[in-house]
Amino acid sequence: MDSTLHVAIVSSPGMGHLIPVLVLGNRLATHHNIKITIFTITTNSSSPEIEFLKKFNEKITVEIIHVPSVDISHLIDSHTKLFTQLRILVREALPEIRSGIASMNHRLDALIVDIFGTQILPIAEEFNIPKYVFHPTNAWSLALFMYQQVLDQEIEGESDDVMDPMMDRSDQQYHEYLKLTMEYTCFDGILTNTWEDLESETTKALRSNEKLQSVSYCPIYPIGPLRRTVDINEHDEVIQWLNKQNQKSVLYVSFGSGGTLSSEQIIELAWGLELSQQKFIWVVRPPSHGGTDSAYLNSNGNDTRGTFDYLPEGFLTRTKDMGLVVPMWAQQVEILSHLSVGRFISHCGWNSTIESITSGIPMIAWPLHAEQKMNSTMLTEELGVAIRPRVLPTKKLVKREEIQEMVRILMDTKEAKSIRENVKKLKISAENALTKGGSSYNTLCEFVKNIRTS
Ligand code: UDP
Numbered sequence: 001m002d003s004t005l006h007v008a009i010v011s012s013p014g015m016g017h018l019i020p021v022l023v024l025g026n027r028l029a030t031h032h033n034i035k036i037t038i039f040t041i042t043t044n045s046s047s048p049e050i051e052f053l054k055k056f057n058e059k060i061t062v063e064i065i066h067v068p069s070v071d072i073s074h075l076i077d078s079h080t081k082l083f084t085q086l087r088i089l090v091r092e093a094l095p096e097i098r099s100g101i102a103s104m105n106h107r108l109d110a111l112i113v114d115i116f117g118t119q120i121l122p123i124a125e126e127f128n129i130p131k132y133v134f135h136p137t138n139a140w141s142l143a144l145f146m147y148q149q150v151l152d153q154e155i156e157g158e159s160d161d162v163m164d165p166m167m168d169r170s171d172q173q174y175h176e177y178l179k180l181t182m183e184y185t186c187f188d189g190i191l192t193n194t195w196e197d198l199e200s201e202t203t204k205a206l207r208s209n210e211k212l213q214s215v216s217y218c219p220i221y222p223i224g225p226l227r228r229t230v231d232i233n234e235h236d237e238v239i240q241w242l243n244k245q246n247q248k249s250v251l252y253v254s255f256g257s258g259g260t261l262s263s264e265q266i267i268e269l270a271w272g273l274e275l276s277q278q279k280f281i282w283v284v285r286p287p288s289h290g291g292t293d294s295a296y297l298n299s300n301g302n303d304t305r306g307t308f309d310y311l312p313e314g315f316l317t318r319t320k321d322m323g324l325v326v327p328m329w330a331q332q333v334e335i336l337s338h339l340s341v342g343r344f345i346s347h348c349g350w351n352s353t354i355e356s357i358t359s360g361i362p363m364i365a366w367p368l369h370a371e372q373k374m375n376s377t378m379l380t381e382e383l384g385v386a387i388r389p390r391v392l393p394t395k396k397l398v399k400r401e402e403i404q405e406m407v408r409i410l411m412d413t414k415e416a417k418s419i420r421e422n423v424k425k426l427k428i429s430a431e432n433a434l435t436k437g438g439s440s441y442n443t444l445c446e447f448v449k450n451i452r453t454s
Contacts, residue, residue, distance in 0.1 A: 005451060006035040006106045009134065010097060011049075012116035013041050013089050013297060015257035016351050018049045020136050020193055021114055023226040025062040032448045036062035039100060041093045042069050043297045048257070048329070059231070065100055067093045081173040082293045082369075083165045087180065090116045098123050110451045112191065118183035130454045132447075133184055135192040137350035139202040139222060140378060141371045142192050146212055148181035163371045185216030188454070191447065193224035193350060195433035195440045198383075198426065223444045225354040225430050230337045238281060238335065241324055245279055248342030251407060252335050252361075253282040255347040258295040259368045260288035263310055264397055270315050272403025273323065278411070280323035281341075283330045286310055292368035292394060295328075336361055343410045346386075348375040360427040362386060362419045364406050366393050385423040387415070 007028060011021035018040060025036040042049045053064060070092040076085055101108065101123065111124050114134045124131035135142045144151075144163065151166075165177035184190065196203050199222070206212060206220045232239060242250065253273070255261070261269065266287050273280050287310050288294040308316060308325060316325060332352070335341055336359040345364040346352045353375055356363050363386035365376035379386035387406055389398045410416050433440040 004033065004035050004106075005109045005448070006037070006104075007110045007112060007451065008037045008039065008101065008104075008108050010039045010090075010111070010113040010117040010120060011041065012086055012114050013043055013049070014086070015048055015052065016349055017114050017116075017136060018052065019228055019351060020226045021134065022056070022060065022062070023228050024112075024134060024191070024223075026060065027226070027444070028448070029061040031444070034448070035106060037065060037104070038062050039065050039067055039097050041067045041090055043089065056231075067096045067100075070096075081165070081171060082291070082297075083173040084171075084176050085297070086116045087119070087176045091119050094120060094123065098126075101127060101129075110454075116180070118180055118187070121183055121186055130188050130451060133187045133190045135184075135190055137192075137371060138194045138375070138378070139192055139199040139206055139220070141374060142190065142220070143202055143206055143212065144374075145181045145184050146206070146215055146218075148178060149185075150211070150215060152178055162374065164369050185218060187218060189219040189221060189447070189450070191221045191223050193226050193354065194222045195224050195430060196222055196443075197429040197433060197439065219450075221443045221447045223440045223447065225358055225434070225440075227351075227354055227358050228333055230334055231331075232334050233331075236331065236334075238324060238326060238330060239338070242281075242335070242338045242340045245340035247339050250279045250281060250338075250341045251276075251343045251345065251410075252332075252341050253280060253345040254330065254332060254352070255283075255285075255292075255366070255368060256349040256352055257329075258293055258297065259347040259349075260285050260292055260295050262289075262397075263287040265393070266310055267312050268397060268400045269403060270312050271400035272398075272407070274312075274315065274319055275400060275404040276407040277322070278407055279340075280319075281326060281330065281335060282323060283326045283328070283332075284308065284311070285328055293370075343407070348372040348379065348386075350375060353379065354430075357385065357423060357426045358430050360420075360424050362410055362416065362423050364388065364410065366398070368394060383422060383426065385419055385426060387419070 009021050009025050011018045021038060025038050028034045029036045040049055072088050072092055075088050108129045110130045110132060112132045112134050113120050114136055118133060165173045168174060203222050285295050333355055336355050344356050344361045345366055346356060347368045348365050363379060365379050365386040365388040367373045367376040376388055380388050387409055389402055391398060432438045435441060
């Protein structure tokens with residue numbers, strides 16, 4: 001009989017989910033010799049996830065099963081929040097995943113689902129497969145998830161400035177979020193994309209805090225940082241441009257796979273970059289008229305208007321020797337690892353945060369949605385690796401003068417020096433966690449051992 005372990009991972013829609021799932025799958029396959037099957041749930045046949053997989057396919061050591069895209073248009077309306085849409089998308093894809101599992105020749109030894117896939121519980125139970133959640137972000141947000149059912153009972157009214165779905169109890173996303181957090185506590189264990197040293201207090205609390213233990217006694221496995229490896233294409237125009245710049249001179253600006261800004265904010269940001277007179281690479285998307293996550297499910301799609309007419313008049317001409325404006329999508333890991341890049345304006349998505357830290361790059365924290373406000377607080381107040389605007393960018397316009405000032409602060413002030421030192425220490429701590437004998441390395445071994453013996 002084949003004694004190779006077989007593990008399936010279900011990835012929710014969105015590049016911020018697919019990328020770390022692929023890294024996790026590859027790591028389990030190559031370091032632990034496990035057969036990995038990844039179910040990817042996408043929104044349509046030209047989804048960014050599928051395009052991404054086509055380019056990276058040859059380096060992937062796992063089997064990918066594309067779950068055919070499901071049409072959920074009859075289940076949502078123009079007010080349905082992204083969080084709810086993602087829950088519905090995964091819910092509607094479950095019958096397909098169930099038949100995929102039922103028809104497998106090699107029985108599954110474990111099933112891992114990422115954040116929106118927790119609805120799979122009845123299927124895991126039906127087939128009697130050990131089930132784990134992959135929480136693609138940090139331990140701090142995980143602690144909040146685990147405790148949400150208590151907060152729901154104990155706190156009246158709204159929780160402002162925490163995680164988006166928690167903020168409005170009258171919206172469907174609050175109820176989807178509450179269900180999701182309750183499902184979390186029913187799994188056999190939770191893998192999280194952080195490492196002990198980065199969040200030692202929180203990981204300790206998750207394991208031994210009485211209040212948290214009263215909700216669920218669920219083993220926690222901090223196995224991060226999961227970051228894809230650099231794959232430089234020397235013919236890439238952006239890389240060629242970076243090759244010509246001075247060391248650490250370039251500011252990279254990006255709001256993740258789907259973050260969008262208002263027209264006014266794009267104009268202020270453009271002026272801020274121009275006034276700062278620093279080299280930059282800016283990944284731009286057309287302005288949003290609604291939320292800040294409107295491009296999330298179509299992140300490397302085309303800018304259908306094909307123009308940059310939302311940028312200030314003459315901006316591209318005036319800054320042509322200063323910066324590069326890249327529409328929709330850039331090779332972020334390759335850019336952040338390039339020696340010419342020295343700073344990052346980031347929406348603080350957890351993958352971007354990890355990619356910045358592991359490249360030793362200080363940040364200007366510009367949170368937009370999901371748990372990004374929490375991440376920005378952690379980066380500025382706790383870890384000291386970022387600065388942030390005085391106003392919350394989702395509430396007020398960040399003005400050009402402040403943007404110019406933040407870029408200057410990260411250049412050559414005393415504060416910049418201490419931020420650079422802090423991020424350098426974290427970079428080393430991340431490397432240590434992953435090397436043989438390091439905390440995340442050991443934790444992943446322990447996880448595999450537990451699957452083997454379960
Ligand atoms: N990404 C990229 N190019 C882009 C925008 C995003 O490669 O132009 C990648 C980025 O490196 C990260 C992921 O997409 O791995 C985004 O995940 P994150 O958690 O930062 O934010 P989200 O997109 O989920 O809000």
